[in-house]
Amino acid sequence: MKQRTLLNTIGLAMAGAVMAGASFAQEVTLRFGHYAKPGDTAYLAAEHFKFTVENMTGGEVEISLHPAGELGNSPTMLEGARLGSIDLVLVGNPYFTAFAPQVNLLDLPFLFQSAEHAYAVMDGEVGEELMASINQSNLQGLAFWEIGFRNLTNNTRAVETPADLAGLKLRTTPNPAHLEAFKILGANPAPMPFSEVYSALQTGTIDGQENPVNHIYASKLHEVQKHLSLTAHAYTAAPLVANYGKFARLKPEYQEALRIAAKLSASYERALNAAKEAGSLQAMIDAGVEVVKEPDVSAFRAAVAEQTRVAYVDQFGDDLLNKVDALAE
Template identity: 65%
Template structure:
């Protein structure tokens, strides 16, 4: 009996010790619960929990509950929240080199983007993020961006003339739409539905899955599949918080981030077709083959030159070398 009591006591002590060391991380992001970033966040949390035996858990706060994208990113830097994921353009003010990923018509395909993000260039860009109080865990994605608006179908650059479009805060995006004759209006993603509904802006540009799962098709009449830019979404964590975790938990966060990235990418590919079909059924007029070459001719070289003037062309050369057409 004494031995059994001692064994039970030891088991209880171990359980209490485990409970004392357990930690919960707060993960805030911008996306709705039906959208793929949230699905990836759920996968990420599940993997972390399982890899650490419950010693490290992740609580997810979707749809801007902990602040819009800019505020969440700043919160992760300051440590008021632990983890966030948001579009690459929101890193502009403190890690501007990563804006190379957002240049119009930079990537030939999703596979081209993934070669870049998962290789040497991605590591170099993540290092620049790590230098500003954030630990980069993985590159998730927003995806290839397409245009919607309430005024007219967009077939050529001329059709954009005078349209007020919500864009990201990336200087290359703003410059590109200015060249194309639109009036770019950066604003937080969380404010966009209302802005479209009230006519504060005429349109916006986001990947097909984002457009559908954010219900923008309810307040937009026209969609053009321009795929004019790709947007990555770095998954980042407060650096001090990360550094304070045991090595096995740090490794779990990195592994979970990369697995969830692959999961999100696959979800986006699968859902693109169904999202298009659903929006067409809802009455959105879709231009499947706008004159993409005309858009590219006007903005691609000018925005690349603008980036190269500030940061050089080393990364651009490396990215071009990974294109399918260069293999």
């Protein structure tokens, strides 16, 4: 019921925005590239962002949406935003670590105790500092959206303990903390763009992957996976960023509309993820996926959490990490 109410509310808002925007002259068009396919919560949040911006600016700013990697895979789109060939981009936080390695903090395994803990970090002082590090690379950060808490799928065996990962070839993000964690656990991490994952699973190039429940279901990965383990071993943010030069040339009122819409859409996506997760999980169970609902999370945490934290502290110090831990109290 909550999900239906949420979707009905945003549907009415979008319809009103279309009607309002139709009577105004377009002044600026911004190309927005992202990874999400129809049905994914990030796809719906991008639509929310589009209609919010267009409504707030009376149709003078148009957001041209390009979903599902239409403008390239995640690293390609992010590079396009830095170079200015794409105006707005939404990709997972791990793709920023190549040029803004401090944001690797958000990807540390078992960093967050809950979604609320993650939101307190991203929406507060720590998030501001991390976004500032992104902004040094010809980007303008607008808000932290999310991919969510990651869970394991594979075609080989049910994963209940760390030992069950031995030898599995798993698609991971290119984030150093993710790579190190899976090596420690005995798996063979294989970073690749998300757009290539379905076919790699289908052909057996990889055994499995790890993503949030909603993202797995919306991307139809359950069609080519037998086992799902609810490990929630890491959380992935998705910064929404703009090309710095393009953003700086916009009228101040347009800049403010983008900032406000980005934060509103982040909140919308978070609510939508919470509302859809149980249904996404049940749909995969109904489709025949075998789910381990209570793997030995404490064993996974004991194996990787401290080691990956030490590597981060060695490079960046413990100030931000201490602030993250303090927000969990």
